Amino acid sequence: MRGRLSFLGVWSWAVYGFVLAPIVVILLASLTAAEYTSFPPQGLSLRWYLEIPRHPEFLESLWISLVVAVVSGTLATALGTPAALALVRYRFRGRELLNGFFLSPLMLPAVILGVALLQFYTRAGITRTPLALVCGHLVITVPYVVRLVSASLAGMDPSLERAALILGATPWKAFTRVTLPLVAPGVIAGAAFATIVSFDDVSIALFLASPKTTTLPVRIFTYIEQTFDPLVTAVCSLLVLLTAAAVIVIERSVGLGRLFGTEEAATPAARSR
Amino acid sequence: MSRPATPWLLLAVPLAVFGALFVLPLANMLLLSLQTFDRTTGATGGLTLNNYGKFLGDPFYLGILGRTLKLAALATCVTLVLGYPVAFHLHLSTGRRRAYLTLLVLAPLLISVVVRSFGWLVILGPNGLVNSTLRGAGVISEPLRLLYTESAIVLGLTHVFLSFMVLSIATALGRIDPAVVRAAQILGANPVQTFLRVILPLSLPGVAAGSLIVFTLSMSAFITPALLGGPRVKVMSYLAYQQTLLLSDWPYGSAIAFVLLALTAVSVLLYLRALERGRFRMVFR
Numbered sequence: 001m002r003g004r005l006s007f008l009g010v011w012s013w014a015v016y017g018f019v020l021a022p023i024v025v026i027l028l029a030s031l032t033a034a035e036y037t038s039f040p041p042q043g044l045s046l047r048w049y050l051e052i053p054r055h056p057e058f059l060e061s062l063w064i065s066l067v068v069a070v071v072s073g074t075l076a077t078a079l080g081t082p083a084a085l086a087l088v089r090y091r092f093r094g095r096e097l098l099n100g101f102f103l104s105p106l107m108l109p110a111v112i113l114g115v116a117l118l119q120f121y122t123r124a125g126i127t128r129t130p131l132a133l134v135c136g137h138l139v140i141t142v143p144y145v146v147r148l149v150s151a152s153l154a155g156m157d158p159s160l161e162r163a164a165l166i167l168g169a170t171p172w173k174a175f176t177r178v179t180l181p182l183v184a185p186g187v188i189a190g191a192a193f194a195t196i197v198s199f200d201d202v203s204i205a206l207f208l209a210s211p212k213t214t215t216l217p218v219r220i221f222t223y224i225e226q227t228f229d230p231l232v233t234a235v236c237s238l239l240v241l242l243t244a245a246a247v248i249v250i251e252r253s254v255g256l257g258r259l260f261g262t263e264e265a266a267t268p269a270a271r272s273r
Numbered sequence: 274m275s276r277p278a279t280p281w282l283l284l285a286v287p288l289a290v291f292g293a294l295f296v297l298p299l300a301n302m303l304l305l306s307l308q309t310f311d312r313t314t315g316a317t318g319g320l321t322l323n324n325y326g327k328f329l330g331d332p333f334y335l336g337i338l339g340r341t342l343k344l345a346a347l348a349t350c351v352t353l354v355l356g357y358p359v360a361f362h363l364h365l366s367t368g369r370r371r372a373y374l375t376l377l378v379l380a381p382l383l384i385s386v387v388v389r390s391f392g393w394l395v396i397l398g399p400n401g402l403v404n405s406t407l408r409g410a411g412v413i414s415e416p417l418r419l420l421y422t423e424s425a426i427v428l429g430l431t432h433v434f435l436s437f438m439v440l441s442i443a444t445a446l447g448r449i450d451p452a453v454v455r456a457a458q459i460l461g462a463n464p465v466q467t468f469l470r471v472i473l474p475l476s477l478p479g480v481a482a483g484s485l486i487v488f489t490l491s492m493s494a495f496i497t498p499a500l501l502g503g504p505r506v507k508v509m510s511y512l513a514y515q516q517t518l519l520l521s522d523w524p525y526g527s528a529i530a531f532v533l534l535a536l537t538a539v540s541v542l543l544y545l546r547a548l549e550r551g552r553f554r555m556v557f558r
Contacts, residue, residue, distance in 0.1 A: 012362040012374075015355050019381050019435060022392020025402060029395050038400035079287045086283035098284065105295060109493025109537070111510040112530040113298075115517045119305055119527070120298035139295045142287070200385045203495045207518060217387045224391055224500060233395065236388045243384050251376065 030237040032230050048234040058235055061219040065199055072137035073195030080145025088153040102146045105139050110203030118207040128210035136208050137198040145190035152186025306527035316524050324528035341509040345491035348430035352438040352487050360442035382436050390500045393429050421505045429497040434490050438483040445479020481548055492537045509533040
């Protein structure tokens with residue numbers, strides 16, 4: 001048994017090394033003093049970080065990304081939460097079908113959605129506006145909200161709400177004072193995930209972006225397609241640090257496991273030990 | 274609380290928004306894929322299957338389709354081989370250690386795919402980690418061309434989708450009743466037998482689900498193949514992007530998108546059928 005354990009350990013840490021390698025490489029390569037991206041970096045300096053403010057297009061794109069992500073995250077939560085409520089709390093004809101319908105954008109390749117949205121929004125005349133980006137991102141973010149809120153609703157005891165109603169609360173009061181606080185972690189996780197998915201998206205934004213409404217990941221993508229100099233390495237490593245900060249905040253507040261729905265799966269095994 | 278109209282009140286707005294933003298664009302794309310490309314007006318004319326005929330009749334395009342399938346299958350196999358032991362290791366760990374390992378598996382999912390694929394550009398590039406090391410060791414004098422190859426794409430896809438495989442297998446391992454494992458040990462099975470005859474078969478639903486996720490994501494992945502393969506090693510998603518955005522041939526781009534969609538759906542169905550008929554079909558019920 002011991003021999004197998006150590007094989008597993010060595011193998012796993014090698015794989016974790018493989019997973020972290022490109023991220024570590026970006027962080028180190030961004031510190032280069034040379035004119036070209038290389039690894040190991042040639043000399044150490046922060047000159048490429050100081051170069052970023054001279055390229056305002058990256059900051060403009062970061063701003064657009066943040067605005068689009070927050071707006072789509074909020075709207076997706078506002079749309080997905082009532083949908084999840086209807087799908088989990090009520091039994092009606094076509095419920096299963098509708099559940100599948102709301103989750104279906106997740107099965108659809110993002111590029112296909114991008115192509116379809118570009119063609120349709122051009123016809124509707126809203127391409128090259130931030131509105132197009134928000135509309136596109138709603139399609140890929142609402143499913144996550146529906147899934148996460150449904151999961152937390154399904155784990156909630158419906159008799160609690162009934163108890164509130166029996167004790168004389170109005171349906172609205174029972175909802176806002178009992179149900180909503182109980183599903184709040186699911187709603188927060190859904191909102192957080194929707195915002196992250198919107199912020200990270202390239203495949204859809206690439207089709208809908210115009211020079212004035214280019215999100216940061218799209219800006220980086222098109223930049224890398226041309227050339228990869230240390231400037232973009234520095235931008236990428238800032239993005240990694242930003243994500244790391246977000247990961248820490250999420251882990252401390254809701255827990256990453258809940259975000260990915262692995263929490264429940266992990267507990268029975270943990271309990272059996 | 275349960276007046277029959279209530280769920281529809283809750284669903285009205287989300288349904289209307291999804292109908293307008295999701296269903297209409299897809300219907301529009303289907304219509305476009307059946308039209309003819311016209312340089313001045315975009316798409317014109319009556320409905321025709323010419324775009325699909327053009328794709329299916331051309332060995333060049335069929336080659337890209339075959340490559341997409343091959344790279345997705347390879348990425349799935351590599352993630353499975355790399356990921357199974359990691360999932361098992363994660364499953365055996367406990368307490369805080371388990372929490373940290375889970376974080377290590379999950380956190381990369383939150384870092385932008387562009388950034389993660391870019392990391393591989395730096396590693397595999399002409400002045401990258403691999404070429405610098407090999408040149409420093411005197412193995413090579415000229416940098417090897419590692420980027421813009423099929424291997425680079427498989428490597429990148431493996432890296433981006435590995436977490437899904439690990440999570441899926443770890444979940445299945447967590448569902449195995451520990452009493453079954455103990456029963457095997459009490460009945461005299463050695464650790465290898467216990468693993469091969471009990472744990473491995475019972476974890477197959479996780480393997481199947483993970484493979485399915487990684488395969489479909491790899492088939493339709495765009496950023497990783499676009500950055501690590503580029504125009505030199507095209508896959509279906511890149512072809513759809515190129516036709517639509519770079520060449521503005523919307524009808525043909527739409528047809529390619531639908532071919533990719535149909536191909537993914539057919540592979541998933543065939544795979545599920547194979548599982549239902551396979552030797553371990555009872556664990557999938």
